[in-house]
Amino acid sequence: MQISDKFNQSNQASRHSDSLKAAKAAVERIAPVWPLDQFIAVNPWWERIDTPFQECSNQIAFFSGTNFLMPRKYYRAKWNDGTIGQSELLAAARECGIGVKVDELSAHLQTSSFTVSMRLMTHFIDMRRDLEHNMSWQNEVTHQMSQFCAAYFDRGQASWGMSTESNIYATWLEMVRHERGIGLLMGVSGIGSIFEDLPMDPEQLIAQSLDALEIPCAAKQDYLEALLLSINGWASWCAYLRWQDRLDNSHEGSSNHLIGLLAIRLAWEWVLLRHAEQEGLAYGWLGNVESWKALKPMCRESQELDWIWQRALEISVQKQLVNRLSLPVPKSSNEIKPELRAFFCIDVRSEVFRRALEQVDPRIRTGGFAGFFGLPLSYQGAGLDVVKPQLPGLLAPVLKAGDCCSEGDEVCHTIAGKRRKRLIGSSIAGHLKTAGTAFFSYVEAAGLLYAFKLIKDGLLGGSASQAVKGLREREAAQLKPRLVGNGSPEEISGRVALAARILRAMSLTEDFPELVLLTGHGSQSDNNPHAAGLDCGACCGQTGEVNARVLAALLNEPSVRSGLEKEAIHIPESTRFIAGLHNTTTDEVRLFDLDEVGPQWVQSVQKLEHWLKEAGDRARAERAESLQLPAGKPGLLGKYRRRSRDWSEVRPEWGLANNSSFIVAPRKRTAHLDLAGRSFLHDYDWKRDSGFQVLELIMTAPMIVTHWINMQYYASTVDNKRYGSGNKVLHNVVGGTIGVFTGNGGDLRTGLSLQSLHDGKQWIHEPVRLSVFIQAPREAIDKVIEDHEVVHQLVMNKWIHLYQLDEGETPVSRRGSEGWHPAVQSRKG
Structure with a gap:
């Protein structure tokens, strides 16, 4: 072999190695999206938090033509209505390190916003349109890939779902080689033979195509990331499958889907280039590649002044809350011994109801805690095959809950059998209604009965959805979710330890x-x-009913209470734990397992039900204006109930829209404040937290969950086309529970619909990064930041804004990259 041949082989091997490294790095930058039946909020840029927030925006702009900013007309409106003032604007300019006058910033808002033309072009005729069909090749490639992925990943919705035994790339390649009309819709004929020449191995395809496209080594990862973002919905689905693999400590199987998906997208690039070369259309491609270096700084420069406006908006929101939290805490009814301690999820919707409940009676204290109540559960209901996670998506379940029945196992088995039969029948009917042309046959066969159902649901509202499907009301009341176990001493010891951890985390160990x-x-x-x-994100998109009932039963168990004595936690015999579920659409609270409550608590429960009803009235009245309901008129509850059952209602509630802060402090620090449903509230008393283990738990779990929620709403607002799901009226469900399309194709949509963020006239959600306020010593907060890389990245790269609350001379301090500094003047000042 000649020396030159050896050199060429070595050089080729090195290039291939670089290509695979770039591909593996690119797929690691894709964040997951959860399926519809477990739909939880996710930061769509989660795998990029090692990059400063603003720099990440520059990168995404370069890759895909989008950024993390609102159009300039949005900031102009905020300037005109006084939301952003001169002081906020100048403070933002100083923070951004840019010397600019207010007049210059104001004039900047009159210019055009960042445009998509500045982004990296993913192939040489990226925006080419076929004259007959008026569709860009980019859009057609996305559509064809998306239709294939819908069939490949189908979860039982379609009868034509593909086998997933072979990898996704190999399955796709076999399909396109047999699809004779693959290029017709694109106005491209004769490309079938090109597919025949593609290698069977996805990694080999990646290496060879990058060589053929002459992508420079330094640009490979950027180019591959841009390709993945062009099919971001399905890339995010593949990232979810990878996430689940890693929770199960498995790095095989579906983790390879992202590499396969990238190979498919890259194969299209190579095929279209080769076709264009044959047709003499490949001019300009290499010049496009050369232009990428200049595009990055252009993206950065185009956003510089916009970031001052975005930061000014955030400062305006933060200033109001900082000033209110800086005021002395008034003496209140906290000295009165409480008759009720009511714990709610930290969800922003709970803030409104908690405040309303506390106003009903001074003997009521409320607390905030993550809605899964610290139980790392999965739950399998009686008669169900599916096992549902009931904990944050960050975690894997370690305990299992199931249903039991106080009348005995035989009754439970009977109910399970009846439920299973009903669900089989409803699934057959559901398939008939959703399986293509079968829908028309179903409606024709059902005749007037189905027509009556449509009219009833449209005019009267359908029946209220059951928390547990397939059960009659009496059957649902008989079933009680409980921890699965055998009652061994070891198991009881574990339950005691679990109960002790939860009570300490809730700061509920005495009184x-x-x-x-x-x-x-x-x-x-x-x-x-x-x-x-719209359900509980801390319960992986399920309601919090199971967790609340399991924990209440656990803390009522005599054996657990006896064991807690050894943990120095004494729960009096006169104390009873009650489980409830807050319906956030109607602001009603349902109580569970009251048949197990002894006679000594009957009057107290009746009083509780009265308090909850009055609090619901107050909360509904407060929320009415935002939903355009008449707050001061009778029958308001009925209007809420009707909209909760109306199949045509696109805005049943506003969910977590307009969230902006997470406050970790004793309730007395915020009890006197109307936080307008914008704050996540987690009760925490650092003086009871020996070793700051609870603080560490809060900053590494609930804080990340609230950040995910905040970023999903943020991303869905600043770019709903790419990170939201558009108009929900046009949605079609894909693959059973995978996600939705807009219409019949395009990419898989992720994020929130426009109707969850906009009321038809204006944005309801204000896109600002989460401001986290923690009442604890600075040294303890800094220790958590130092010990946990994820927390360090969130704070130092400005994905969140971190504040410390204190009872001394500096009530609020802000954590910057260089350390802490006062957020406002001292009280003496």
């Missing part, structure tokens, strides 16, 4: 009142594929 209410939450809506996104 127990007669009743302790554990309130999960869930939403209620009809004909809503994204309904799970």
Whole structure:
């Protein structure tokens, strides 16, 4: 072999190695999206938090033509209505390190915003349109890939779903080689033979195509990331499958889907280039590649002044809350011994109800805690095959809950059998209604009965959705979710330890009142594929009912209470834990397992039900204006109930829209404040937190969950086309539970619909990064930042803004990259 041949082989091997490294790095930058039945909020840029927030925006702009900013007309409106003032604007300019006058910033808003033409072009005729069909090749490639992925990943919706035994790339390649008309819709004929020449191995395809496209080594990862973002919805689905693999400590199988998806997208680039070369159309491609170097700084420069306006908006929102949290805490009814301690999820919707409940009676204390109540559960209901996670998506379940029945196992088995039969029947009917042309046959066969159902649901509202499907009301009341186990001493010891951890995390270790209410939450809506996104994010898109009932039962167990004595936690016999579920659409609270409550608590429970009803009235009145309902008129509850059952209602509630802060402090620090449903509230008393283990838990779990929620709303607002799901009226469900299309194709949509963010006239959600306020010593907060890389990245790269609350001379301090500094003047100042 000649020396030159050896050199060429070595050089080729090195290039191939670089290509695979770039590909593996690119796929690691894709964040997951959860399926519809577990739809939880996710930061769509989660895998990029090692990059400063503003720099990440520059990168995404370069890759895909989008950024993390609103159009300039949005900031102009905020300037005109006084939301942003001169002081906020100048403070933002100083923080951004840019010397610019207010007049220059104001004039900047009159110019055009960043345009898509500045982005990296993913192939040489990226925006080429076929004259007959008026569709860009980019859009057609996305559509064809998306239709293939829908069939490949189908979860039982379609009868034509593909086998997933072979990898996704190999399956696609076999399909396109047999699809004779693959190029007709694109106005491209004769490309079938090109597919025949593609290698069977996805990694080999990646290496060879990058060589053929002459992508420079330094630009390979950028180019591959841009390709993945052009099919971001399905890339995010593949990232979810990878996430689940890693939770299960498995790095095989579906983790390879992202590489396969990237290979498919890159194969299209190579095929179209080769076709264009044959047709003499490949001019300009290499010049486009050369232009990429100049595009990055252009993207950065085009956003510089916009970031001052975005930061000024955030400062305006933060200033209001900082000033209110800086005021002395008034003396209140906190000295009165409580008759009720009511714990709710930290969800922003709970803030409104908690405040309303506390106003009903001074003997009521409320607390905030993550809605899964610290239980790392999965749950399998009686008669169901599916096992649902009931904990944040960040975690893997370690405990299992199931249903039991106080009448005995035989009754439970009977109910399970009846439920299974009903669900089989409803699934057959559901398939008939959704399986292509079969829908028309179904309606024709059902005749007037189905017509009556459509009219009833449209005019009267459908029946209220059951928390547990397939059960009659009496059957649902008989079933009780409980931890699965055998009652061994080891198991009881583990339950005691679990109960102790949860109570300490709730700062509930003494002064127990007669009743302790554990309130999960869930939403209620009809004909809503994204309904799970309105349920409890801490319960993986399920309601919090199971967790609340399991924990209440656990803390009522005599053996557990006896064991807690050894943990120095004494729960009096006079204390009873009650589980409830807050319906966030109607602001009603349902109580569970009252048949197990002894006679000594009957009057207390009746008083509790009265308090909850009055609090619901107050909360509904407060929310009415935002939903355009008449707050001061009778029958308001009925209007809320009707909209919760109306299959045509596109805005059953506003969910977590307009969230902006997460406050970790004793309730007395915020009890006197109307936070307008914009704050996540987590009760925490650092003086009871020995070793700051609870603080560490809060900053590494609930804080990240609230950041995910905040970033999903942020991303869906600043770019709903790419990171939201558009008009929900046009949604079609894909693959059973995978996600939705707009219409019949395009990319898989992720994020929130426009109707969840906009009321038809204006944005309801204000896109600002989460401001986190923690009442704890600075040294303890800094220790968590130092010990946990993810927390360090969130704070130092400005994905969140971090504040410390104190009871001394500096009530609020802000954490910057260089350390802490006062957020406002001292009280003496």
